[in-house]
Amino acid sequence: METRHVGKREDTSTTRASKKSLMLVSRNQWGAVMPLRKESLQDCAELAVIHHTALWSCCGPQDHLIQLRHIQKLHMQDRGFDDIGYNFLIGHDGTVYEGRGWGVIGAHAKGHNHNSVGIAFMGNFNDEAPSSAALSSIQQLLQCGVVLGHVHPTYTLLGHRDLGDTECPGHLLYKQLQHLSHS
Numbered sequence: 001m002e003t004r005h006v007g008k009r010e011d012t013s014t015t016r017a018s019k020k021s022l023m024l025v026s027r028n029q030w031g032a033v034m035p036l037r038k039e040s041l042q043d044c045a046e047l048a049v050i051h052h053t054a055l056w057s058c059c060g061p062q063d064h065l066i067q068l069r070h071i072q073k074l075h076m077q078d079r080g081f082d083d084i085g086y087n088f089l090i091g092h093d094g095t096v097y098e099g100r101g102w103g104v105i106g107a108h109a110k111g112h113n114h115n116s117v118g119i120a121f122m123g124n125f126n127d128e129a130p131s132s133a134a135l136s137s138i139q140q141l142l143q144c145g146v147v148l149g150h151v152h153p154t155y156t157l158l159g160h161r162d163l164g165d166t167e168c169p170g171h172l173l174y175k176q177l178q179h180l181s182h183s
């Protein structure tokens, strides 16, 4: 299934986010440990790669923090990454959590980390559908990325499975990616 979409050039509607402002939780706020190393993207991200964490579905902010710390530990200790692999993560309630953040090379899609931003929905989307709050947040987040110059205005949105042999981001989330507009 094709889920490629091309972003529109930024226009004056960038204040649209004020409709419902994006809830962003910084690394400090969720208790991230320091990255071992941090490498900057050479240019703005051409790809937005969508993942799921394939872990439990969280019921509330406290549970999100537990899952975030769990993932960071898993990525750094078990997989030997420098930090949590994703640039951002999104909870069921639409809260966005800073992972590596903007402009930093992630560890989420082998062979494609140097020109992409990796965003993970928290939960397992083989079993559950993404919430409309989370879907709305990802659009706002990417729009912010374009405005800030970290994401290319004509970025391509992909599911992890488009780039590798994986079920990620789960078929119920993957199905929704084609409905994400860039306006």
Ligand SMILES: [Zn+2]
Binding pocket: 050, 051, 052, 108, 160, 166, 168, 169
């Ligand atoms: Zn993935």
